[in-house]
Amino acid sequence: DTGVSQNPRHKITKRGQNVTFRCDPISEHNRLYWYRQTLGQGPEFLTYFQNEAQLEKSRLLSDRFSAERPKGSFSTLEIQRTEQGDSAMYLCASSLAGQGVVDEAFFGQGTRLTVV
Amino acid sequence: AQSVSQHNHHVILSEAASLELGCNYSYGGTVNLFWYVQYPGQHLQLLLKYFSGDPLVKGIKGFEAEFIKSKFSFNLRKPSVQWSDTAEYFCAVNAPTSGTYKYIFGTGTRLKVLA
Numbered sequence: 001d002t003g004v005s006q007n008p009r010h011k012i013t014k015r016g017q018n019v020t021f022r023c024d025p026i027s028e029h030n031r032l033y034w035y036r037q038t039l040g041q042g043p044e045f046l047t048y049f050q051n052e053a054q055l056e057k058s059r060l061l062s063d064r065f066s067a068e069r070p071k072g073s074f075s076t077l078e079i080q081r082t083e084q085g086d087s088a089m090y091l092c093a094s095s096l097a098g099q100g101v102v103d104e105a106f107f108g109q110g111t112r113l114t115v116v
Numbered sequence: 117a118q119s120v121s122q123h124n125h126h127v128i129l130s131e132a133a134s135l136e137l138g139c140n141y142s143y144g145g146t147v148n149l150f151w152y153v154q155y156p157g158q159h160l161q162l163l164l165k166y167f168s169g170d171p172l173v174k175g176i177k178g179f180e181a182e183f184i185k186s187k188f189s190f191n192l193r194k195p196s197v198q199w200s201d202t203a204e205y206f207c208a209v210n211a212p213t214s215g216t217y218k219y220i221f222g223t224g225t226r227l228k229v230l231a
Contacts, residue, residue, distance in 0.1 A: 004159075031217060042120075042206050042221035043160070056216055091160070097217065102148045102167075102210045105219055107160040 002026060004108035006092050012114045013082055020078045021111045025094030032075050033105060034067055035091040043091055049075060082115045089113075118143045120209050122222035129197050130230050137192040137225045139181075139207030143214060149190040150208040150219070151181055160206065166190065177201070199231045 005024040013019050025032050031050050035043035046065065047057045051072035064082075069075040079086055089112050093105040121140045129135060141147060151163040164175025171183040181192045190207060207222045 033218065035221075040125075040223070042122075042208075042223045043219075045218045045220065048218055050217070056218060093160075093219075100212050102212050102217060104150060104162045104165055106162075107152075109159045 004092055004094055004106050006090075006108035006111050008111055009109060010112045010114075012116060015084060015115055016081055018078065018080045019082055019113065020076050021090055021092075021113075023075045023077070023092030023094075023108060025074070025092070026096075026106055029094035029096045029106070030072070031095045031097055031105075032069055033093040033095075034075070034077050035093065037089045037091055037110070038087075046077070046090075079113075082113075084115045087113055087115045118209055118211055118214060118220045120207050120220050120222035122205075122207055122225050124225045125223065126226050126228075128228045128230065131199055132196050133229075135192070135194040135197045135201070135227070137205055137207075137227075139190045139192065139222060140188050141190065141207075141209045141220075142188065143209065143211045145211055145213045148210045148212070149181075149183060150210070151175065151179070151190075151192050152206045152208060152221075153203045154206065154224075155203045163192070163205070197227075197229050199229050201227060202229045203227060 033048040034046040037043045049069040064080045067077045089110040091110045093107045095105045119142045123138045149166040152160045166173045174180045206224045208219045
């Protein structure tokens with residue numbers, strides 16, 4: 001399967017614990033996005049990278065959230081001191097695009113986080 | 117700031133009925149527009165996209181959408197729905213001239229097609 005891969009698919013954690021999710025984009029894609037989706041809502045933008053540079057982070061994103069994309073390949077999203085409100089589906093997407101150019105984003109299956 | 121509105125949150129249709137889902141966006145510059153579909157238990161998949169040119173774009177599975185710049189709209193249509201079209205549909209906009217390459221999604225429309 002050469003699509004966007006996310007691990008784990010499901011994560012249950014206790015409130016206050018830290019969690020880390022991984023995303024492996026389609027190999028030649030230079031842009032990588034993280035979104036959060038809750039029931040009945042559309043994907044909410046969290047952050048995106050172009051190669052290894054994090055170009056934008058949502059102003060709604062708590063400083064408990066951090067993302068990295070070392071070497072411009074896979075990315076990790078870490079949530080520190082999880083809260084029940086963090087329970088959601090976390091989606092990763094990637095795209096291949098140049099300066100001023102946009103193409104479709106390809107999405108992974110997501111990681112479902114449940115904070116108990 | 118950019119935003120996307122999808123006014124139909126839930127739609128129920130019988131097979132063979134025609135479908136139109138509304139999508140409006142709020143950005144006055146050049147936009148790239150997308151419709152994604154999410155079938156139960158599956159990831160988001162692209163139905164169709166508009167970048168420029170002919171404002172009537174055709175996508176997969178018989179879907180089409182019309183970009184009307186004056187109305188800031190990009191409505192999705194299908195002449196005759198099938199039971200297998202039961203899914204959630206999301207409209208999205210990307211406006212690189214606004215200084216960002218993020219995709220902004222609407223809240224989605226949940227479509228149920230009755231056999």
